[in-house]
Amino acid sequence: MTEPDIGERMDLSSDKETSRSMKRVARMVGEVVVTTAIMQGVAFVYSLLFSTRFFGGDVMRALRMPSYVAQMSLAAAAAVVVASYLLDFSYWPSVQAQRGAIGLLKLCFVVYAVTAGSSEPSLPIGLFILGMPLLGLALAKHVLRCFPTAHALLTLAVNFFVTSLTLLGSYPFFYMGDTFFSIDNQRLWLTDVGCTDVGFVKSLAASTCTEAAFLMWISPAVLSVVCLVYAVVLVLLSLSIKNISPWAIARVAVAIRKESAVDRLHGTIMGALTQARQKESQKTVLVAAKALTAAMMFVMVAVYVAAALAPAGTKLSHAVISLCFMALLAIGLVLVSMFGAATWSKWPSWRGHSWPPRTRQTASEGLGLPFALVGRGPASQTPPRGRDPGTRPCQTHRFRGVSFDHSGAEELSGAAMQQPLVRLTFSYMRTDNCVTQAVCVFVGTPLFVLYLALAAANQAVRRLGKANGWSFTKTLAPSDEGLALTRFASGHLAHVQGWPWASVLIMVNYLALAAWVLLYGSTLTYMGMAMLISWLKTMHWLVASLMFFAVGIVMFLLPPVPGLAVYLTAGILLTPVCEGPFGGEPYGFWIACLYAAFLAYASPRPLPFQVVMPLPVGAYAPPTPPLIAGT
Amino acid sequence: MKLMAQILQQKGIGERLGSLVYVRTTVGVNSRLIKAIRLILERKGLSLAKVCVLCGGPDWPTAVLTGILGCEVSQMLLGLSPIFMLTVPTSMAGAFQLRVAEDDSWAAAASMMLLLASCVQMVLGLLMLYFIEEVKTHQGEQLDAFEDDAEVAAQDAKAEAEQKAFETATALAEMPTGAKALLFGGTGVMACSAYMLMLITSECFEDFALTDDIDDVLCLDCPRAAIKPLGFVALGMLGAGILCLVGFNGWAARKVASRAAGAALL
Numbered sequence: 083m084t085e086p087d088i089g090e091r092m093d094l095s096s097d098k099e100t101s102r103s104m105k106r107v108a109r110m111v112g113e114v115v116v117t118t119a120i121m122q123g124v125a126f127v128y129s130l131l132f133s134t135r136f137f138g139g140d141v142m143r144a145l146r147m148p149s150y151v152a153q154m155s156l157a158a159a160a161a162v163v164v165a166s167y168l169l170d171f172s173y174w175p176s177v178q179a180q181r182g183a184i185g186l187l188k189l190c191f192v193v194y195a196v197t198a199g200s201s202e203p204s205l206p207i208g209l210f211i212l213g214m215p216l217l218g219l220a221l222a223k224h225v226l227r228c229f230p231t232a233h234a235l236l237t238l239a240v241n242f243f244v245t246s247l248t249l250l251g252s253y254p255f256f257y258m259g260d261t262f263f264s265i266d267n268q269r270l271w272l273t274d275v276g277c278t279d280v281g282f283v284k285s286l287a288a289s290t291c292t293e294a295a296f297l298m299w300i301s302p303a304v305l306s307v308v309c310l311v312y313a314v315v316l317v318l319l320s321l322s323i324k325n326i327s328p329w330a331i332a333r334v335a336v337a338i339r340k341e342s343a344v345d346r347l348h349g350t351i352m353g354a355l356t357q358a359r360q361k362e363s364q365k366t367v368l369v370a371a372k373a374l375t376a377a378m379m380f381v382m383v384a385v386y387v388a389a390a391l392a393p394a395g396t397k398l399s400h401a402v403i404s405l406c407f408m409a410l411l412a413i414g415l416v417l418v419s420m421f422g423a424a425t426w427s428k429w430p431s432w433r434g435h436s437w438p439p440r441t442r443q444t445a446s447e448g449l450g451l452p453f454a455l456v457g458r459g460p461a462s463q464t465p466p467r468g469r470d471p472g473t474r475p476c477q478t479h480r481f482r483g484v485s486f487d488h489s490g491a492e493e494l495s496g497a498a499m500q501q502p503l504v505r506l507t508f509s510y511m512r513t514d515n516c517v518t519q520a521v522c523v524f525v526g527t528p529l530f531v532l533y534l535a536l537a538a539a540n541q542a543v544r545r546l547g548k549a550n551g552w553s554f555t556k557t558l559a560p561s562d563e564g565l566a567l568t569r570f571a572s573g574h575l576a577h578v579q580g581w582p583w584a585s586v587l588i589m590v591n592y593l594a595l596a597a598w599v600l601l602y603g604s605t606l607t608y609m610g611m612a613m614l615i616s617w618l619k620t621m622h623w624l625v626a627s628l629m630f631f632a633v634g635i636v637m638f639l640l641p642p643v644p645g646l647a648v649y650l651t652a653g654i655l656l657t658p659v660c661e662g663p664f665g666g667e668p669y670g671f672w673i674a675c676l677y678a679a680f681l682a683y684a685s686p687r688p689l690p691f692q693v694v695m696p697l698p699v700g701a702y703a704p705p706t707p708p709l710i711a712g713t
Numbered sequence: 714m715k716l717m718a719q720i721l722q723q724k725g726i727g728e729r730l731g732s733l734v735y736v737r738t739t740v741g742v743n744s745r746l747i748k749a750i751r752l753i754l755e756r757k758g759l760s761l762a763k764v765c766v767l768c769g770g771p772d773w774p775t776a777v778l779t780g781i782l783g784c785e786v787s788q789m790l791l792g793l794s795p796i797f798m799l800t801v802p803t804s805m806a807g808a809f810q811l812r813v814a815e816d817d818s819w820a821a822a823a824s825m826m827l828l829l830a831s832c833v834q835m836v837l838g839l840l841m842l843y844f845i846e847e848v849k850t851h852q853g854e855q856l857d858a859f860e861d862d863a864e865v866a867a868q869d870a871k872a873e874a875e876q877k878a879f880e881t882a883t884a885l886a887e888m889p890t891g892a893k894a895l896l897f898g899g900t901g902v903m904a905c906s907a908y909m910l911m912l913i914t915s916e917c918f919e920d921f922a923l924t925d926d927i928d929d930v931l932c933l934d935c936p937r938a939a940i941k942p943l944g945f946v947a948l949g950m951l952g953a954g955i956l957c958l959v960g961f962n963g964w965a966a967r968k969v970a971s972r973a974a975g976a977a978l979l
Contacts, residue, residue, distance in 0.1 A: 524904060584883030584965065585876070587900040591958045594907035598951060601910055605921050609939065612927040631714060638718035638772065639726065645715060645772040646830065649800045652714070653807025654924065671808070679804040682714050683797045 110228060114237055117221045121241045122248065124217065125309075128210050129252060129302060138298045139275045145199040145206065146276070152198035159190035167536055168543050170555045179554075203294035207301050208408040211308050215412045218242070218316075232320040239316035246309035249302045271295060308409050315413055519581050520589030530578075537571030544568075599641075607643050611651045623660045627681060630655055634682075652682040715796050719776050720786060727780015738868040740781055748856045749848040751782050754789070762844035763792040768799065769837025802830040810924055875969075882968040892964050899957020906950035909943065917944035 130136045166183050174180050195209040218238040226234040272291050297304075545563070547555030562569050614633055618626040630652065637643045653675065660674035730736040741747050753762045767775060767789065779789050806826035812819040849856065885893070909917055919930050919937050930939040940948070 524907075527904070582880045582883075583885050584888070584896060585880060587896050588958070588962070590900050591903050591954065594903040594951075594954065597907040598910060601914070602918065605918065608921050609927055609930070612921070612925060616927055634714050635718055635721060638714070639722060641773040643773070645799070646803050646834070648714065649803035649830075650807040652800075653804035653809075654811060655807075657804075657808035658811055671812075675805055675808045678808060679797070679801040682800040682804050683716065 106228075113225050113228065117225050117237060118241055118244075120221060120225075121214070121218065121238075121245060124214070125245045125249065125305075128305075129249065132207065132298050132301055134271055134295065134298050139271065141206075142199075142275045142294060145196065147197055147200065149198075149201060152194050152201070155190050155194035155197060159187055159194060162187045162190060164536065168540050170540070170544070170547075173556045174554045199294070203297050204408075207297055207304070210305060211408045212412045214242075214245075214309070215312055218312075235316045235320035239313045239320065242309045242313035242316060246306045246313060249306040249309065253302045253306075308412075311409060311413070516582065516585050516589055519586045520593055523586055524590045524593045534567060534571060534575065537567040541565060541568050604643075604647070607637065607640075607647060611637075611647060615651065615655045618655055619659055621659070623656075623663045626659045627656060631681060649679075649682045652678040656681060715800060716790055716793060718772075719779075719789060719793055722773065722776035723780035723784070723786060723789060725780075727777040728783070729780075730777065731781035731783065734864045734868050737781060737862060737865045738872060740778065742781070743861045743865050743869065745849050745856055746845065747778075747782070748859050749845050749852075750778065751784075751859065752848055752852065752855055753844060754779060754782065754784050754792070757788060759791055759794070761840070762848070764795050765837050765840040765844055767792040768796045769834065769839075769841040798833045799830055802826040802833070806830065878969050878973065879965060882972050883965050892961060895957045895961040895964065899954050899961060902950045902957065903954025906947045906954060909947040909950070913943070917941055917947050 131141050132138055162183060166187075171180065171183060192209065192213075195205040199206045218241070222229075222231075222234040222238055226237060229237065272295060275291075544555050544558050546552070548558050548563075565572050567575065614630070618629055621629070634648050634651070637648055638645070656678035657671065657674045660677055661670045664670040664673040664677065742751075750766060753760070753766050756763060767779075803826070806823045809819045809823035809826060883892075888896070914920075918941065919939050921930060921939070929935070929937045932938050933940075
């Protein structure tokens with residue numbers, strides 16, 4: 083046998099390298115395929131299970147179980163949460179124990195969501211809304227672990243986008259023809275699945291059974307929108323993630339530690355370049371933050387609009403509000419998961435630095451900082467706090483790339499704070515004004531009392547732990563031993579004690595009154611409108627129009643009456659009254675519709691109300707206050 | 714109707730209220746928020762921001778605010794003219810709901826119309842918030858150019874002093890037990906009544922939609938009675954809370970007045 087010459091060895095080496103690259107690419111493609119298959123498969127199975135065309139009836143029959151099962155699951159979930167808090171979950175030395183507790187909690191919630199479907203029909207769909215992003219993150223962590231974080235998130239985003247399109251595209255297939263959401267089809271289907279309450283014949287004010295049917299009917303569209311929102315959020319997160327070379331940091335550190343002015347200048351320039359690079363990437367992040375803000379605001383305003391819809395369809399409003407809150411919760415979980423766990427695991431947090439390290443930090447740490455990074459390896463693959471990383475085949479490969487993923491939390495939050503709506507929200511969230519304090523008291527008192535009670539119990543457990551040498555509870559510092567509550571809760575209580583309580587409580591009273599006016603005042607308005615409708619519908623169309631116009635104007639002059647209720651009344655009242663006089667079938671109805679819409683919008687000039695108050699402007703205008711005089 | 718209501722709310726309510734310093738102070742005409750709204754509303758023509766504020770804002774407060782700020786009626790009507798995007802689909806939804814029993818497709822059409830109206834309202838509301846904050850952020854100089862209302866500024870200063878006097882007089886450490894009981898007990902009862910309304914509405918009151926028959930609910934012991942037994946409890950608690958609030962406010966006013974008189978004597 084002859085030894086291969088240098089050329090042959092180079093060829094062999096090149097072939098091996100090519101083969102390794104091919105294998106790596108094939109493995110990554112395989113991972114993407116597996117991820118896609120799992121996500122699309124789950125979405126597809128979910129669509130089948132919760133569609134009236136396929137297995138929706140079977141699912142509905144199966145989920146109609148006694149309510150105590152759901153209540154017990156919820157109680158178990160609450161018990162796990164309370165026990166984890168009391169026993170200092172975050173200080174447990176065993177990761178397996180922590181994961182076990184989280185798994186148990188998830189299990190309890192899943193069982194609750196599934197078994198409570200008969201009383202809260204939006205929960206099973208909510209399970210999908212909450213579960214899909216968590217499934218995506220789990221896939222990113224385990225299946226796509228060899229991908230840079232940004233690419234993994236982008237893969238998930240593409241998957242969510244495809245899921246969104248698939249769900250929307252499948253809508254006609256699922257719900258057209260004999261499964262269309264018509265009254266007859268509903269009645270048949272509900273009777274088939276054993277619902278006795280099938281009295282739903284008009285509007286959207288449905289029973290729980292019909293709400294479930296309605297949710298099944300609308301679920302592909304709702305889930306499509308939700309998946310689209312997730313796709314947007316994940317794209318933004320992936321855009322915010324940056325790769326920063328530790329060697330660049332090392333160069334800056336070394337340069338700054340040198341004595342000569344030239345070297346210091348060099349170090350400063352390097353630092354400035356790093357800053358410039360960050361600014362460049364902030365432009366992208368700014369766009370991302372804008373879209374993220376828009377997505378979050380979209381969901382929140384959807385909640386508001388759903389509440390405004392209440393007079394026309396209480397159940398629909400309720401369902402939309404529940405689903406929107408679940409979507410918000412899921413987005414929050416994704417953000418916390420990304421910015422919390424990722425940042426925590428990617429940076430040697432024992433050093434107390436932010437990531438990326440600033441120039442002064444690199445200067446103070448010198449070479450220690452890049453060495454710490456090198457010792458830690460690509461942090462997204464490294465468990466935090468010195469835990470055993472186990473065998474990670476991608477770790478070496480990732481490290482060769484000498485780049486570290488940075489979650490971009492600071493940049494994203496900084497860019498988000500530049501958004502007008504986010505700043506507006508945060509300005510109202512400051513607790514140094516009476517209204518915010520009152521809102522906190524009004525909304526949070528029951529929870530705060532519970533929190534204080536749990537904090538007292540937690541402190542007692544810590545004392546016990548110290549006395550008995552328990553390793554899983556936090557070791558109390560000598561200064562904390564005399565506290566009745568945990569240090570954290572004591573700080574909160576001290577902060578609250580400084581509030582001007584008389585003013586705050588009076589404001590709480592006004593908030594409660596406002597809740598009454600807005601919530602029950604609206605119901606009384608609708609009752610008044612319904613009385614008006616029943617009274618006017620037998621009158622001549624002209625009289626009915628005049629009377630409705632007069633009453634409508636009066637309603638508009640009352641602060642709590644929403645405009646939508648008046649517009650809706652116009653259609654309900656005037657259309658049947660005017661249909662006959664306007665020509666009957668087939669065109670009379672449409673002319674009456676337009677007439678009602680026009681009357682709700684404006685009025686013809688001859689109506690007497692236009693001259694009710696020909697106000698002499700000077701008589702009623704403010705006495706030219708400086709605000710107005712200033713223009 | 715909406716346009717007519719705008720005129721009446723603006724001229725009949727807003728401008729009358731605007732002549733009262735107390736109202737202008739309460740509205741906060743010197744605040745940057747209101748100045749930003751004013752800047753948007755006073756622009757001539759049909760701008761998107763103006764349309765969003767007038768059509769996307771809550772009906773009564775927005776219309777009355779235009780009167781308090783002394784805005785031009787014709788310009789407000791111009792800005793409000795796209796409100797047909799809300800009135801038409803909503804009225805149509807009402808009309809369609811009446812025909813649901815005739816044909817299935819009317820139910821879907823009614824739902825679609827309601828959803829369309831909701832989307833329009835949602836987008837306009839969102840844009841309103843955006844434009845107001847955008848003006849506050851990027852057009853600060855123009856906002857600063859608005860002179861402050863001197864009367865309101867004086868009233869603000871007076872109110873601030875009164876608030877300080879109130880907080881001093883009602884400090885918990887100095888408050889007698891009876892007043893504390895009125896304040897804490899009343900607030901507790903009032904808050905509980907609101908919680909009942911918000912959390913267990915269906916146990917207290919019957920849900921009511923515009924298409925429901927009013928005769929079904931206007932009774933005391935029928936299956937769909939508008940107010941259920943727990944509802945009466947909630948209303949009773951509301952009444953008790955209001956009495957406590959009035960009682961505490963009366964005590965606090967006397968306390969503030971007596972402290973002021975004592976200070977004047979000194």
